[in-house]
Amino acid sequence: MKITKICCIGAGYVGGPTMAVIAQKCPDIKVTVVDLNEARIAAWNDEDTNNIPIYEPGLSDVVAEARGRNLFFSTEIEKAIDEAEMIFISVNTPTKTYGSGKGMAADLKYIELCARQIARVSKSNKIVVEKSTLPVRTAEAIKNILDNTGNGVRFQILSNPEFLAEGTAVQDLLNPDRILIGGDTTEEGQRAINALVDVYANWVDRARILTTNLWSSELSKLTANAFLAQRVSSINALSELCEKTGADVSEVAKAIGMDSRIGPKFLKASVGFGGSCFQKDILNLVYIAKAYGLNEVADYWEQVIIMNDHQKRRFSHKIVTTLYNTVSGKKIAFLGWAFKKDTNDTRESAAIYVADDLINEQAELHVFDPKVEEGQILSDLNYLDSRTPEENRQQVTVAENPYEACKDAHAIAVLTEWDEFRDYDWKKIYDNMMKPAFVFDGRNILDAKKLTEIGFVYKGIGS
Ligand code: NAD
Numbered sequence: 416m417k418i419t420k421i422c423c424i425g426a427g428y429v430g431g432p433t434m435a436v437i438a439q440k441c442p443d444i445k446v447t448v449v450d451l452n453e454a455r456i457a458a459w460n461d462e463d464t465n466n467i468p469i470y471e472p473g474l475s476d477v478v479a480e481a482r483g484r485n486l487f488f489s490t491e492i493e494k495a496i497d498e499a500e501m502i503f504i505s506v507n508t509p510t511k512t513y514g515s516g517k518g519m520a521a522d523l524k525y526i527e528l529c530a531r532q533i534a535r536v537s538k539s540n541k542i543v544v545e546k547s548t549l550p551v552r553t554a555e556a557i558k559n560i561l562d563n564t565g566n567g568v569r570f571q572i573l574s575n576p577e578f579l580a581e582g583t584a585v586q587d588l589l590n591p592d593r594i595l596i597g598g599d600t601t602e603e604g605q606r607a608i609n610a611l612v613d614v615y616a617n618w619v620d621r622a623r624i625l626t627t628n629l630w631s632s633e634l635s636k637l638t639a640n641a642f643l644a645q646r647v648s649s650i651n652a653l654s655e656l657c658e659k660t661g662a663d664v665s666e667v668a669k670a671i672g673m674d675s676r677i678g679p680k681f682l683k684a685s686v687g688f689g690g691s692c693f694q695k696d697i698l699n700l701v702y703i704a705k706a707y708g709l710n711e712v713a714d715y716w717e718q719v720i721i722m723n724d725h726q727k728r729r730f731s732h733k734i735v736t737t738l739y740n741t742v743s744g745k746k747i748a749f750l751g752w753a754f755k756k757d758t759n760d761t762r763e764s765a766a767i768y769v770a771d772d773l774i775n776e777q778a779e780l781h782v783f784d785p786k787v788e789e790g791q792i793l794s795d796l797n798y799l800d801s802r803t804p805e806e807n808r809q810q811v812t813v814a815e816n817p818y819e820a821c822k823d824a825h826a827i828a829v830l831t832e833w834d835e836f837r838d839y840d841w842k843k844i845y846d847n848m849m850k851p852a853f854v855f856d857g858r859n860i861l862d863a864k865k866l867t868e869i870g871f872v873y874k875g876i877g878s
């Protein structure tokens with residue numbers, strides 16, 4: 416079966432870039448990305464592709480090439496479902512905030528809404544692809560909804576989890592380590608798998624396209640994120656031990672990472688991992704394990720989150736204790752708010768939690784991030800509900816540039832590893848700060864020696 420029309424429900428961080436690359440690489444396939452959010456779709460359609468709603472290096476060029484040719488963004492969801500042979504579901508699957516499983520399980524209401532809408536609208540057979548990250552065995556529920564329409568339309572369900580990382584999404588999509596496709600082991604299931612394999616084979620070597628059963632595919636996605644996050648928590652746990660013993664966590668990471676069995680990646684100690692995926696997916700894994708009565712398995716993975724929360728709190732605590740046990744009324748400059756460099760995404764960013772702690776201590780925060788806007792920063796803090804929006808606004812100022820953020824500050828905290836932070840005029844920053852001038856480098860990106868020579872009191876993570 417050759418696919419000629421694809422619909423993707425959800426024009427977010429995954430749906431947008433993924434479909435843009437499919438459209439770029441498969442000019443014969445019409446790709447329509449739909450979303451309920453009209454403002455988001457309007458931004459994807461902005462004449463100037465620099466204004467698309469997601470900042471990812473290289474993405475605006477991909478969109479510029481394919482949009483209007485075979486890539487379309489629309490709010491006409493039903494029309495796009497109706498005409499597609501293959502429908503990707505790429506909607507959000509956040510942690511539940513209510514009811515049973517609150518704070519742990521994935522909230523699947525958006526997924527179910529999509530499945531019901533597909534069931535209602537479809538008049539011809541379709542392949543439905545789970546692109547969102549889902550708990551193992553979700554396909555069963557989707558299948559149940561789709562198989563009970565009574566109108567004779569047949570559906571095949573595939574799991575095709577996305578492994579892109581934000582900030583490198585386009586590169587990850589163009590050169591993926593692997594593409595994972597899970598499907599039914601029946602003949603029809605295999606035909607559906609092959610149809611999707613053929614789409615990716617337009618630019619990905621077939622040897623890198625892995626096919627499995629549905630449940631292996633669903634579980635592999637949660638597992639991959641859990642393993643990655645676990646490495647960050649492991650090195651962060653050691654960073655605290657390094658600070659007590661005189662070992663340097665960067666040296667330890669290098670020494671263990673050169674063991675080819677361990678490998679060098681994902682061993683950078685930090686103020687704590689953020690992003691929309693790691694915490695949510697591990698909590699989900701913990702929830703599933705508990706649901707099967709596997710309490711030791713659940714406890715093992717939950718520790719990754721406990722360690723990460725500790726690391727964030729430890730960072731804010733260190734700022735307070737170093738500043739003579741009080742930051743009340745003191746100006747603290749934040750460099751970075753995004754959860755990592757090269758993205759405007761702030762979901763679960765460590766910066767939010769560190770800021771919340773410091774505001775509790777009555778610090779005055781001045782934030783600069785190259786890509787995050789004031790409204791987002793305030794809304795992230797308001798979402799925590801620790802105090803009123805007016806109180807947050809009083810304690811937080813968003814600066815136009817880093818020099819303004821750091822002027823007259825008692826301390827600087829680096830929360831995101833943006834490359835440009837290294838190249839600032841640190842002497843100028845120092846001259847305009849209160850003395851002693853402290854730098855808390857939550858990403859270990861600055862040149863500690865140089866800063867110390869200028870006169871800063873430099874505190875990194877894990878040394
Ligand atoms: P997102 O919130 O950026 O985008 C989801 C979009 O879906 C939103 O624009 C929302 O309006 C839309 N939507 C929700 N319900 C809808 C409906 N019924 N009809 C039409 N549109 C609807 O989320 P995201 O970051 O793109 O994540 C999507 C999924 O991909 C999640 O399951 C996530 O776990 C997974 N994932 C995310 C990443 C990442 O880096 N962000 C990486 C891999 C996997």
Ligand code: UDX
Binds near residue numbers: 683684
């Ligand atoms: C992650 C997975 O990498 C990706 O495969 C999946 O599809 C989605 O979740 P993402 O969250 O976009 O991607 O970014 P990632 O590069 O994994 O970083 C996550 C967090 O861990 C960031 O806050 C980052 O700063 C932090 N991190 C990462 C560290 O603190 N140290 C490291 O060594 C690596």
